[in-house]
Amino acid sequence: MTVKSRREEYAALTRAALVESAADLFTEKGFDVTSVDDIAGAARVSKGAVYHHFQDKRAIFDQVFRISQQEVLAQVDEALAVSDETDRSPWQVAATAVQSFLSSYVADARKRSLLRQSAGVLGVRRCREIDDELALPLVLGLLDQLAERDELQPVSRDMAATMIFGTLCEAATTLAFAEDHETAGRDATLVAGYMLAGLVKEAS
Structure with missing residues (x-):
């Protein structure tokens, strides 16, 4: 030590x-x-x-936003840990992750504010670099669980993970800008659930 x-x-x-x-x-x-x-x-x-x-004010914002995103994903990890204890299916776990991710923005005004500003301050490319580093491994892990149980449609997991998280980021950004972020959060969770359900293979 x-x-x-x-x-x-x-x-x-x-x-x-x-x-x-x-x-x-x-x-x-x-x-x-x-x-x-x-x-x-x-x-x-x-x-x-x-x-x-x-180096400058932008570098400070970069760190602030990175920490905010880490906190969001920590909440998702915590929700998933609870799901693991209840022996839920990988798809139920994925649905829990989606709800937890979006709920973290609904519940926290600071996170909504930073998210609203992030693209304008850091640029879309840098925001994506941060999200790819922090979040994509989590999404890929969930898809791997579905694939191992033969519950995932025959799709590229890398592409699926990128598109899933892109969808969630857009949903989070939309609710962050919404006047009624609670209603927007519920709507986003519902829509994301229906969209992601298309990736689940029907039982034969």
């Missing part, structure tokens, strides 16, 4: 404070209005400390 030096611990705490302060400001004020000075002030560090840890 590696023991961190006092300097390393302080650096980690400073970085965490910057990320948390930036997340609050990006949510409340928006990326464009928030300045590096605002972030430094909220975190109670110097402006130089900000640039010691991050």
Whole structure:
């Protein structure tokens, strides 16, 4: 086990404070209005400390959004762990994952705000890189479970995973922009369920 030096611990705490302060400001004020000075002030560090840890404001948002997406997927993992304990079928597990993914945005205003801003700040390509890294392995794992039970239609799992998560991301973005995000979330969950059901092979 590696023991961190006092300097390393302080650096980690400073970085965490910057990320948390930036997340609050990006949510409340928006990326464009928030300045590096605002972030430094909220975190109670110097402006130089900000640039010691991050190249620019966009790099801070990148980290903030990445953490937000990790939190969403952690909630999905938690829901799946509960499903495993109830001996549900892989398809029921997949449906649980969809509901948990979309519900996390319905329940959290910060996540909705960051998602609304993400493409404009980071660009579609960077958002997709983050999602591909964090989420695609989870989707592929669920498809593998269906395939192992011979419950998956004869499709490319890589393409299916990409399209499934693309659909879920679009649904999450739509509900994030909706005035009534709770209704939008319910509608998105229902529609996604019907769309994904087409991938399940009918019992012969």
